[in-house]
Amino acid sequence: MSSVTGPRRGRPGHDQSAVLAVAIQLFNRQGYDRTSMGDLARELGLTKSAIYHHVESKEALLSLAVDEALDALESALDAVGGATPYEQLRAAVHASVVVLVEHLPAVTLLLRVHGNTPVEQEALRRRRAIDARLADLVRAAVTTGALRADLDPQLISRLLFGLVNSLVEWVRPEDGTGHDADRLAAAITTLAFDGLEA
Amino acid sequence: MSSVTGPRRGRPGHDQSAVLAVAIQLFNRQGYDRTSMGDLARELGLTKSAIYHHVESKEALLSLAVDEALDALESALDAVGGATPYEQLRAAVHASVVVLVEHLPAVTLLLRVHGNTPVEQEALRRRRAIDARLADLVRAAVTTGALRADLDPQLISRLLFGLVNSLVEWVRPEDGTGHDADRLAAAITTLAFDGLEA
DNA sequence: GTCTATAGACCGATAGAC
DNA sequence: GTCTATCGGTCTATAGAC
Numbered sequence: 001m002s003s004v005t006g007p008r009r010g011r012p013g014h015d016q017s018a019v020l021a022v023a024i025q026l027f028n029r030q031g032y033d034r035t036s037m038g039d040l041a042r043e044l045g046l047t048k049s050a051i052y053h054h055v056e057s058k059e060a061l062l063s064l065a066v067d068e069a070l071d072a073l074e075s076a077l078d079a080v081g082g083a084t085p086y087e088q089l090r091a092a093v094h095a096s097v098v099v100l101v102e103h104l105p106a107v108t109l110l111l112r113v114h115g116n117t118p119v120e121q122e123a124l125r126r127r128r129a130i131d132a133r134l135a136d137l138v139r140a141a142v143t144t145g146a147l148r149a150d151l152d153p154q155l156i157s158r159l160l161f162g163l164v165n166s167l168v169e170w171v172r173p174e175d176g177t178g179h180d181a182d183r184l185a186a187a188i189t190t191l192a193f194d195g196l197e198a
Numbered sequence: 199m200s201s202v203t204g205p206r207r208g209r210p211g212h213d214q215s216a217v218l219a220v221a222i223q224l225f226n227r228q229g230y231d232r233t234s235m236g237d238l239a240r241e242l243g244l245t246k247s248a249i250y251h252h253v254e255s256k257e258a259l260l261s262l263a264v265d266e267a268l269d270a271l272e273s274a275l276d277a278v279g280g281a282t283p284y285e286q287l288r289a290a291v292h293a294s295v296v297v298l299v300e301h302l303p304a305v306t307l308l309l310r311v312h313g314n315t316p317v318e319q320e321a322l323r324r325r326r327a328i329d330a331r332l333a334d335l336v337r338a339a340v341t342t343g344a345l346r347a348d349l350d351p352q353l354i355s356r357l358l359f360g361l362v363n364s365l366v367e368w369v370r371p372e373d374g375t376g377h378d379a380d381r382l383a384a385a386i387t388t389l390a391f392d393g394l395e396a
Numbered sequence: 397g398t399c400t401a402t403a404g405a406c407c408g409a410t411a412g413a414c
Numbered sequence: 415g416t417c418t419a420t421c422g423g424t425c426t427a428t429a430g431a432c
Contacts, residue, residue: 013397031313033231050398115229148396151385158368159361159389166360187349191357195393198346211415235408248416
């Protein structure tokens with residue numbers, strides 16, 4: 001299968017992608033602030049100093065991680081098609097769930113970012129831009145009459161993608177079949193658009 | 199009106215409730231781990247040492263905060279009534295939203311706890327117990343035929359309360375009328391049980 | 397590419413005066 | 415109830431050898 005972990009040329013030892021993957025895992029398990037470069041070194045079987053050969057700083061690791069999540073979410077939205085705003089919205093919800101499951105560690109970390117450092121502020125700015133695109137889709141779908149008009153479109157948008165994002169609290173990695181994400185996305189669109197009642 | 203902030207006898211200066219309220223606010227703004235006792239002291243206009251006259255430790259502040267949220271959620275669930283499981287579930291959703299809005303800072307902090315300290319582990323244990331009670335309600339409502347049976351009851355439960363909990367990401371304090379929480383709770387139950395479609 | 401050693405800053409918490 | 419001063423520990427990051 002194709003290498004998802006980026007360039008690795010001949011030499012033994014670790015590369016940036018391997019360090020990043022372990023870092024994201026650790027940040028999600030312990031929290032970013034509570035995870036020291038010493039913790040990361042121990043998990044990698046390295047010393048702290050060796051890590052700094054691969055990444056510039058601890059904050060750079062966070063930046064690389066949230067960029068992975070944001071790039072994936074933006075690309076997925078760019079690829080959304082559909083004849084009507086309603087169909088585009090359903091496709092956007094579906095695509096968001098799939099990205100969330102496929103990039104679960106990075107997206108989980110992204111959704112836990114609430115801080116005030118420049119890296120986190122920039123991540124929040126990009127997240128708000130994505131939210132705005134989705135809110136536009138909801139507004140358009142309400143305007144065409146496909147969605148109920150007795151709820152504020154911005155409220156609908158926030159609830160809809162709050163529902164999607166809440167998946168990171170309990171979804172665990174796929175078992176490899178590759179069908180979990182699609183089935184989960186289908187269940188969520190069913191609940192959101194058709195409701196819970198029998 | 200009644201004092202929500204606990205005992206404050208004659209003396210000038212701060213009390214534990216005042217320190218806790220500012221601490222929760224700061225923990226939510228900066229993150230628990232990134233907020234130092236020095237930060238909290240500056241926000242209070244005190245020195246670090248003075249804080250330790252009111253609370254035993256930084257972790258004790260976290261413990262007090264999550265206990266406020268958990269106590270409120272448990273009490274709200276205890277008070278839920280209704281003739282059928284379906285009606286009890288709708289009441290539980292409504293009550294959860296109201297508690298979340300009324301205790302927004304404490305509940306926000308609770309939902310951001312994912313660490314491994316004893317205080318956090320205990321908070322997660324109580325949260326899971328609450329989740330289990332709600333999952334039981336969902337299962338019962340599915341059994342009576344009130345809720346659709348083509349979705350796994352545990353999935354329904356997770357999505358339903360993921361939806362409710364996602365409110366902490368954007369809800370801001372009430373303007374004092376006291377009606378916001380009820381109207382918000384009504385909108386959420388509408389979306390969850392009736393769906394988005396027109 | 398990894399190591400040992402350490403600089404320099406900040407942390408949580410305490411002692412003891414007022 | 416608040417202060418000044420400080421202890422012992424941990425943190426990110428760097429210097430320089432191999």
